[in-house]
Amino acid sequence: MNTAHKWLNEVKWDEQGLVPAIAQDAESGEVLMFAWMNREALERTAESGEAVYWSRSRRKLWFKGEESGHVQRVREIRVDCDADVVLLKIEQVGGIACHTGRRSCFFHKLLDDGRWEAVEPVLKDPKEIYR
Amino acid sequence: MNTAHKWLNEVKWDEQGLVPAIAQDAESGEVLMFAWMNREALERTAESGEAVYWSRSRRKLWFKGEESGHVQRVREIRVDCDADVVLLKIEQVGGIACHTGRRSCFFHKLLDDGRWEAVEPVLKDPKEIYR
Numbered sequence: 001m002n003t004a005h006k007w008l009n010e011v012k013w014d015e016q017g018l019v020p021a022i023a024q025d026a027e028s029g030e031v032l033m034f035a036w037m038n039r040e041a042l043e044r045t046a047e048s049g050e051a052v053y054w055s056r057s058r059r060k061l062w063f064k065g066e067e068s069g070h071v072q073r074v075r076e077i078r079v080d081c082d083a084d085v086v087l088l089k090i091e092q093v094g095g096i097a098c099h100t101g102r103r104s105c106f107f108h109k110l111l112d113d114g115r116w117e118a119v120e121p122v123l124k125d126p127k128e129i130y131r
Numbered sequence: 132m133n134t135a136h137k138w139l140n141e142v143k144w145d146e147q148g149l150v151p152a153i154a155q156d157a158e159s160g161e162v163l164m165f166a167w168m169n170r171e172a173l174e175r176t177a178e179s180g181e182a183v184y185w186s187r188s189r190r191k192l193w194f195k196g197e198e199s200g201h202v203q204r205v206r207e208i209r210v211d212c213d214a215d216v217v218l219l220k221i222e223q224v225g226g227i228a229c230h231t232g233r234r235s236c237f238f239h240k241l242l243d244d245g246r247w248e249a250v251e252p253v254l255k256d257p258k259e260i261y262r
Contacts, residue, residue: 007245020151022162029160031153034216046241079247080236081229085165087237098212105211106218110177114138116210 008039012084018054019086023097026075026089032097033105035062037086042077049074051088068129070094101126139170143215149185150217154228157206157220163228164236166193168217173208180205182219199260201225232257 013019021037024030035053037045041061044052051072055062065071076089098105100122107120144150152168155161166184168176172192175183182203186193196202207220229236231253238251 005245007241007247010247020165022153022165024160024162029155029162031155031160031162031218034151034153034211077241078237079239079241080165081231081233081238082236083239083247085237087162100212102212105213106209106216107212108210108214110138110208110210114136116138116141116214 005043008043010083011039011042011079011086012082013039014084018056019084021051021053021086021088023051023072023088023090023092026091030104031106032072032090032092032103035064042086045074045088046077051090065093068094068096068099070096070129072097096123096129099126099130101129136174139174141214142170142173142210142217143213144170145215149187150215152182152184152217152219154182154203154219154221154223157222161235162237163203163221163223163234166195173217176205176219177208182221196224199225199227199230201227201260203228227254227260230257230261232260 017038018036021035023032025032038054041052041054051064053062071093072090074088074090078087101124102120102122107118108116109119111117148169149167152166154163167187169185172183172185182195184193202224203221205219205221209218232255233251233253238249239247240250242248
């Protein structure tokens with residue numbers, strides 16, 4: 001174990017070797033997306049300065065923006081009090097974090113009448129993003 | 132199944148019946164904490180207007196603030212594009228979300244030299260909070 005990576009050992013990885021990761025716009029504070037990281041994803045995020053996640057469905061590293069170009073430049077990496085959740089303060093290149101073409105993935109709002117409504121605009125057609 | 136709770140059925144609960152939940156300050160945008168919710172927790176959150184989580188360690192509903200008085204008044208409930216992560220926009224009563232007495236649980240910042248440093252002040256001694 002590389003002792004230079006003591007900080008990675010201090011993260012409490014779950015039984016699958018993962019931690020939840022929240023990406024937040026460093027300027028506006030907007031929560032843009034939620035994903036998972038394994039040890040390598042977090043290490044590469046810190047080293048490269050661009051967000052790398054672990055895709056649970058594809059079972060491989062997910063270099064955010066690898067297809068869309070919408071990479072996330074990392075300004076700050078934080079963990080919570082239990083060291084089992086990561087918060088990234090990022091600059092979202094292209095202004096679009098969501099695969100639906102919206103700024104944030106959290107665009108469904110619960111209305112008083114008990115319906116989820118999409119309250120954020122699509123900034124770019126996903127067909128244009130993922131050619 | 133109560134059809135009035137269609138919105139709860141639209142949430143994609145994981146194999147343990149849970150979803151991650153992020154609590155964000157509705158005014159400042161600060162990410163205050165991360166926890167889990169089951170169906171009943173989310174239902175009660177929506178009904179009561181105060182955040183209710185599922186404590187995985189205690190295996191019971193966790194009425195945030197039940198001991199500390201630091202309840203979270205919910206202004207908005209959102210889900211992400213996949214409907215498997217909840218975002219609460221809240222007003223944090225007492226200004227303290229973390230059991231360490233800090234405003235936010237995300238107070239450990241990764242420094243350039245590879246150390247986590249606590250960068251947020253303790254606002255109140257936890258011994259004073261949990262008597």
